[in-house]
Amino acid sequence: MSWLSEYYGYINLLAIAGAAATVVISAFVVAIYFKNIKSAKKSGELSADSWDGIKEYKNPLPLGWAVSFLVLCIWAIWYMFAPAGLPFAYPLGAYSQIGEYNEEVAAHNSKFAAQWQNADEATLVSMGTSVFFAQCAPCHGLDKSGISGKAADLTTWGTEAAAVNSVVQGSKGMNYPLGEMAPMLGGLVEDEATVKLAAAYLIKYISGTQDPSNADEKEYNAWLICASCHGEDGAGMDAAAPNLRNYGKSAFITEVLNRGKDGYIGSMPSFDDGRLTDIQKQAVSAYVLSDEQ
Numbered sequence: 001m002s003w004l005s006e007y008y009g010y011i012n013l014l015a016i017a018g019a020a021a022t023v024v025i026s027a028f029v030v031a032i033y034f035k036n037i038k039s040a041k042k043s044g045e046l047s048a049d050s051w052d053g054i055k056e057y058k059n060p061l062p063l064g065w066a067v068s069f070l071v072l073c074i075w076a077i078w079y080m081f082a083p084a085g086l087p088f089a090y091p092l093g094a095y096s097q098i099g100e101y102n103e104e105v106a107a108h109n110s111k112f113a114a115q116w117q118n119a120d121e122a123t124l125v126s127m128g129t130s131v132f133f134a135q136c137a138p139c140h141g142l143d144k145s146g147i148s149g150k151a152a153d154l155t156t157w158g159t160e161a162a163a164v165n166s167v168v169q170g171s172k173g174m175n176y177p178l179g180e181m182a183p184m185l186g187g188l189v190e191d192e193a194t195v196k197l198a199a200a201y202l203i204k205y206i207s208g209t210q211d212p213s214n215a216d217e218k219e220y221n222a223w224l225i226c227a228s229c230h231g232e233d234g235a236g237m238d239a240a241a242p243n244l245r246n247y248g249k250s251a252f253i254t255e256v257l258n259r260g261k262d263g264y265i266g267s268m269p270s271f272d273d274g275r276l277t278d279i280q281k282q283a284v285s286a287y288v289l290s291d292e293q
């Protein structure tokens with residue numbers, strides 16, 4: 001048999017032996033039952049249940065079965081959790097090629113993060129340019145303009161006009177607890193003029209830094225419609241809706257990249273699957289917000 005173990009390795013040999021034993025034991029047990037069916041007169045206590053006249057004996061569970069069931073339960077737990085190297089344990093901690101690859105990627109990413117953690121704006125923008133061309137340009141176009149309406153036009157994103165557009169067309173797919181923002185808020189606002197007033201308040205006092213005590217009353221009242229979901233301060237009411245204090249800023253773009261977005265004009269995948277590191281998300285956001293094209 002040594003040629004067999006050399007060829008297959010002892011794990012395979014063990015499995016083959018196990019399979020063979022299972023076949024032999026099964027055949028043996030089945031044969032015994034067949035013999036019993038033919039010959040034996042049954043005795044013993046019948047259970048009260050009857051299925052169309054068919055009754056069942058109250059046989060106790062054979063001790064061997066009970067013991068092997070318990071032993072297998074214990075082994076199952078041991079197999080999964082015992083440290084690698086102990087007998088009958090799954091070699092969880094042992095070498096694997098995927099593990100080595102993951103470790104190398106993690107090491108590289110932390111080196112990358114350490115190297116660029118204090119990158120200045122110009123460095124981020126130039127790093128973001130290459131990320132954008134590789135990851136975003138296929139949908140948003142080389143000039144960020146969204147390829148004639150196939151994806152969001154990022155040259156105007158974050159402006160008052162873009163906010164108006166988001167309310168008029170609606171916005172969905174970022175998976176906030178409040179769900180989607182229906183077009184024209186599903187009837188909460190009647191006309192685009194009101195949306196414009198609200199968006200003006202948003203850009204000046206919520207995402208902007210102007211002092212809201214100077215706000216025009218009409219703009220403030222229009223904003224109150226938005227406040228029912230975004231909060232009066234625009235911070236999104238504990239993440240029930242997007243935090244509009246970040247609207248037009250890098251933090252908002254990073255949030256969109258992490259969540260993904262189903263637009264009315266198509267879908268954008270979430271980039272939160274390891275495709276981009278945090279620094280790269282920051283960099284591509286800086287590029288989107290820059291005048292660079």
Ligand code: HEC
Nearest residue numbers: 163166171172173174175178179180181198225226229241
């Ligand atoms: C019924 C709740 C609700 C109201 C009212 C509401 N929003 Fe929203 N808003 C949301 C939700 C939820 C999202 C995130 C939608 C998504 O998943 O894309 C959102 C997203 C946004 C965005 C970012 C999305 C994008 O496409 O850039 C802007 C800007 C915005 N709202 C502005 C406003 C303004 C301005 C008003 C008032 C005129 C307003 N919202 C009223 C719930 C609301």
Ligand code: HEC
Nearest residue numbers: 135136139150151152253256262263264265266267268284
């Ligand atoms: C598969 C196509 C696709 C790719 C790739 C893609 N996007 Fe998008 N993106 C979209 C679509 C479609 C929308 C607009 C959805 C809508 O109708 O509001 C969008 C919307 C956006 C928005 C606006 C979100 C808002 O709040 O309105 C930003 C910012 C954005 N993308 C940035 C990026 C960046 C940065 C990348 C690269 C890392 C990227 N996208 C890659 C398709 C894509």
